[in-house]
Amino acid sequence: MKWIISIITAVVMAMSGLPALAQAQDFDSWLVELRADAHKRGISDAIFDAALKDAKPIKRVIELDRKQPEFTMTFDEYLNKIVSQSRAKKAAQKLIEHDEILTAVSQKYGVQKRFIVTFWGVETNFGQYLGSFNVPHSLATLAHDGRRSAYFRKELLNALQILEDGHITADNMKGSWAGAMGQSQFMPSSFLAYAVDWDGDGKRDIWGTKPDVFASTAYYLSKAGWNNSLTWGRRVSLPAGFSLDGKDASTLTDTKVRKTLPVWAAAGVRSADGSPLPKADPVARLVMPSGADGPAFLVYSNFDAILDWNRSNYYALAIGHLSDMLK
Secondary structure, three states, X not given: OHHHHHHHHHHHHHHHOOOOHHXXXXXXXXXXXXXXXXXXXXXXXXXXXXXXXXXXXXXXXXXXXXXXXXOOOOHHHHHHHHOXXXXXXXXXXXXXXXXXXXXXXXXXXXXXXXXXXXXXXXXXXXXXXXXXXXXXXXXXXXXXXXXXXXXXXXXXXXXXXXHHOOOOOHHHOEEOOOOOEOOOOEOHHHHXXXXXXXXXXXXXXXXXXXXXXXXXXXXXXXXXXXXXXXXXXXXXXXXXXXXXXXXXXXXXXXXXXXXXXXXXXXXXXXXXXXXOOOOOOOEEEEEXXXXXXXXXXXXXXHHHHHHHHOOOHHHHHHHHHHHHOOO
């Protein structure tokens, strides 16, 4: 009889859009076990209940996790979408509007102001859209689900820790369906590691306090290895039949070969406008987001710091392009 009930349950859960594997334990029982883990981290029942007492699996969150669209945009399409003239104009205005605090943050963490504003603009359109999902409920849905439960369970406990520490209330902890929060779109683990209470009010408020947002972004990048004396990279042109150390452009890109600019220049690489590469000697590697027939870029260590934030070459190049428009 039990096996019949199990089959019926699996069918019902499959029809609901929730995987049968994740439903081996019902949500309420799962919450009881989660509460015990939360207690071990010093999270009170009051905070746990405020965050999760009314929580239920959110079907839409599972749908979004299961049906993330395939990345079909070309690099040019992506760049035109992210780095629009209107966004660049607004970024320039924000750079002027918040110059005093941006200057202070930049000096403390060694990250250029234009990059801080660029991340802010790309992530949430300068704080205009932070996401509308209840973060604890979304993370609970994904943690209970069977696909990436271990990762999201840790993030959920981190979110509860943030609530316990009093940085925000459960009702106001809004973000993306996957748990990215605030104007900097930090996952809870990134918040605990990098969020900064710049204004000294006892709260690391990446939702509503811009100085905290700017400082948190800059601190993250500084810990990712940001070099304030460098930019991100530059577009370049490659000579016909280009090779370096016997390797063609595609191989150099795939293997992430790093050489100083003079070495690239000696192999015939020039700036995109045909002018010589700078005589400075930062180490750079080749990136070709559209393959051998598309644009080529030499990128520096700061490009890798951007990738630490988001592992997409498209994203990192978009950050670079928008920041260049703010020079």
